[in-house]
Amino acid sequence: MAVEEVSKLIELTPLISMVVLVPVAGWVFTTWLRIRHGYPLDGAWGQAIYPKTTSAELERIKLLSQENAQLRAELGSVKDRLANVERIVTDSGYHLTHEIEALRTTQGSKQ
Structure with missing residues (x-):
């Protein structure tokens, strides 16, 4: 059974990686856009980080x-x-x- 579970996990690896990578790439892109156009970045608690x-x-x-x-x-x-x-x-x-x-x-x- 362990071999079957590992093979299913290997089959689902591209889907899992896409579910993780797409939101991270979107966050990086929106952060880059905000920096490029001069919008302030927010910290974890909503405080302005950049520009000071x-x-x-x-x-x-x-x-x-x-x-x-x-x-x-x-x-x-x-x-x-x-x-x-x-x-x-x-x-x-x-x-x-x-x-x-x-x-x-x-x-x-x-x-």
């Missing part, structure tokens, strides 16, 4: 966040100013004033 953030990196993130907020505020003010300019230009009174000024310049050049 230092105080200099945290300070840089803080400065970049502040700069981002300032740029967003500036962009908002530029949008408001642009809306005012568009309103002035599309106003019918502006066209009339512009035409009057054009007539004044042409009359001034004729004299």
Whole structure:
């Protein structure tokens, strides 16, 4: 009986090895992808292993966040100013004033 059990085990060896190797290869591949694209790796208890953030990196993130907020505020003010300019230009009174000024310049050049 022992010989029959060993022969069955030898027949099942490729299946057993595939059941073990495929998940391990998948884990190695996903870990490689996470490292390649800069995602943090997690330890056994969920703590971040890689990349480790230092105080200099945290300070840089803080400065970049502040700069981002300032740029967003500036962009908002530029949008408001642009809306005012568009309103002035599309106003019918502006066209009339512009035409009057054009007539004044042409009359001034004729004299």
